[in-house]
Amino acid sequence: MSAPRLLVVEGNVAEARARQVRFGGEAASEGYARLLREILPTAVVDICYPADPGANLPDSGGLAGYDGIAITGSSLNIYNGGEEIQKQIDLLRAAFTTGTPVFGSCWGLQLITTAAGGAVRKNPRGREVGFGRRIRVTDAGRDHHMYDGKPEVFEAMTVHLDEVETLPHGARLLATNDHSQVQAAEFKVGASTAWGVQYHPEYPFREMAAIFRRLSPSLVAEGFFLDEDEESAFIGDLEKLERDPANAALIWRHGVDGAVISKELRTAEIRNWIAHLVLPERARRGRG
Known part of the structure; x- marks a missing residue:
């Protein structure tokens, strides 16, 4: 076969x-x-x-x-x-x-x-x-x-x-x-x-972090972030979620659910x- x-x-x-x-x-x-x-x-x-x-x-x-x-x-x-x-x-x-x-x-x-x-x-x-x-x-x-x-x-x-x-x-x-x-x-x-x-x-999450880096600073200009420091902090959070998807503080901060956090569901x-x-x-x- x-x-x-x-x-x-x-x-x-x-x-x-x-x-x-x-x-x-x-x-x-x-x-x-x-x-x-x-x-x-x-x-x-x-x-x-x-x-x-x-x-x-x-x-x-x-x-x-x-x-x-x-x-x-x-x-x-x-x-x-x-x-x-x-x-x-x-x-x-x-x-x-x-x-x-x-x-x-x-x-x-x-x-x-x-x-x-x-x-x-x-x-x-x-x-x-x-x-x-x-x-x-x-x-x-x-x-x-x-x-x-x-x-x-x-x-x-x-x-x-x-x-x-x-x-x-x-x-x-x-x-x-x-x-x-x-x-x-x-x-x-x-x-x-x-x-x-x-x-x-x-x-x-790591791929989304790379996409945000690639799109910077246009996302600030489009109003998604107040400034590049705020954007950098968000990228950092994505990278942290890649390493620790069960991070309860980040899950709460970004309002994401199990359908994003769980690779099986995602x-x-x-x-x-x-x-x-x-x-x-x-x-x-x-x-x-």
Whole structure:
């Protein structure tokens, strides 16, 4: 019996990946791949870079060989267009023909939406960053496997300036909050089922700390912090939570709940995708 095969689609261009690393983080695809290997230790996880010039990308025949495809976040804006974005849309549309399950975080949700015929815009409320607050599971989400074991109202790691404006026909809204109506959705596109979330269940606290360092000082200018000292203190708290996620004082100070603090709960959507889409589809194909 062959090992499960998963593909991570990196949404960023090379310069953006390098910039995140310079601020103490890692390429989004590397962190995603490590989490997938942790959840499914027997899996072989590949990474592709469709935004890179000359990238050797799998076609639909190659994509069909994977048991699941996960899409990272990105600093790109999908409405700006360009070759680095169109290649990702084309890759995803090819994936939809294969029946391979898809999961997208943040940019991944926006890419799925666009490839399936929906629309994405710059959020008129501005950026949502740090912890997405009071994300609420909808009636459809309450009975959906994506949210098995998840509280009906929760916080989540998040950083996005854009949002889904219009879901494509047939998509189901699974979660929402006051900042962005579409926080999660399920898509039936072509032969495939895709799940997407606007937040980042794959991020640890240390990655959020690196993102805040990278975005400084723009977050002060946008009004998230009074000054850079206050921002630095928040980054320090994120790094402390990485080392000590049970720190009661920090949990209270930032108003986060178990859905952020507990890695098992924080990553539940991805774990459920593997349990309820990837492995059943793999078995249906006679691979496991």
